Amino acid sequence: MPRMSSSHRNDGSPATGSGAPPAPATARGAWHPRPETAQDVPAVRRINLAAFETAGEADLVDALRRDPAAWLPQLSYVAGPPDGAPVAHALLTRCHIDDVPAVALAPCAVLPGYQKCGAGSAVISALLEAAREAGERTAVVLGHPPYYPRFGFTPAGRFGILPPQPWPDEAFLALSLDGSPPPHGTVRYAAAFGIA
Numbered sequence: 001m002p003r004m005s006s007s008h009r010n011d012g013s014p015a016t017g018s019g020a021p022p023a024p025a026t027a028r029g030a031w032h033p034r035p036e037t038a039q040d041v042p043a044v045r046r047i048n049l050a051a052f053e054t055a056g057e058a059d060l061v062d063a064l065r066r067d068p069a070a071w072l073p074q075l076s077y078v079a080g081p082p083d084g085a086p087v088a089h090a091l092l093t094r095c096h097i098d099d100v101p102a103v104a105l106a107p108c109a110v111l112p113g114y115q116k117c118g119a120g121s122a123v124i125s126a127l128l129e130a131a132r133e134a135g136e137r138t139a140v141v142l143g144h145p146p147y148y149p150r151f152g153f154t155p156a157g158r159f160g161i162l163p164p165q166p167w168p169d170e171a172f173l174a175l176s177l178d179g180s181p182p183p184h185g186t187v188r189y190a191a192a193f194g195i196a
């Protein structure tokens, strides 16, 4: 399910091993967001495994990728330094507000050693722009209340958009991608989220 937790499983040191990107200090401001390709799938899994405490989010991404009703092929984005391996991933999948299609932002993940260097903002901003260009109208996210407003998200309740479970008002956020008033209703996530 969507997470608000920011905890991760290692000490935050930069990734090592094959394809390790350059140090964040040199990469700040130079992230290159783009849609994921088939070659990025292992890196996307590695990023989600490293960013979260459990394999839940990595498994969720793989389950969503297998569900054609949920997966929007051009709306899984990665970002990395120029000519480097991806260090950030963000995903939009199909959800519904009552019966109206919308997109749900989850998960968003940055390798621990590269967090707070702009990679998350770069990949999320580009992903939301791609959704806008694809004609998507509304995005929702369950997330850190101080983080997502920078992308234009505001509490979903203000639009009459209700979460599928009693999540905190300040953490369940929505964004009109096309500037029109979003639909009212209750959000239904893709089945892989396991949210009844």
Ligand SMILES: CC(C)(COP(=O)(O)OP(=O)(O)OC[C@H]1O[C@@H](n2cnc3c(N)ncnc32)[C@H](O)[C@@H]1OP(=O)(O)O)[C@@H](O)C(=O)NCCC(=O)NCCS
Pocket (backbone or CB within 6 Å): 002, 003, 004, 005, 006, 007, 008, 051, 052, 106, 107, 108, 109, 110, 111, 114, 115, 116, 117, 118, 119, 120, 121, 122, 143, 144, 146, 147
């Ligand atoms: C949350 C996350 C995707 C943000 O990406 P990032 O690259 O670290 O963040 P950016 O560099 O783009 O933005 C930095 C800003 O985000 C804030 N921020 C980062 N993580 C935050 C968190 N967990 N809660 C609140 N704010 C956070 C920083 O304080 C900083 O704020 P400032 O710009 O006002 O100084 C990333 O930190 C991450 O992968 N965290 C672990 C997994 C997670 O919690 N994912 C989100 C839930 S799906």
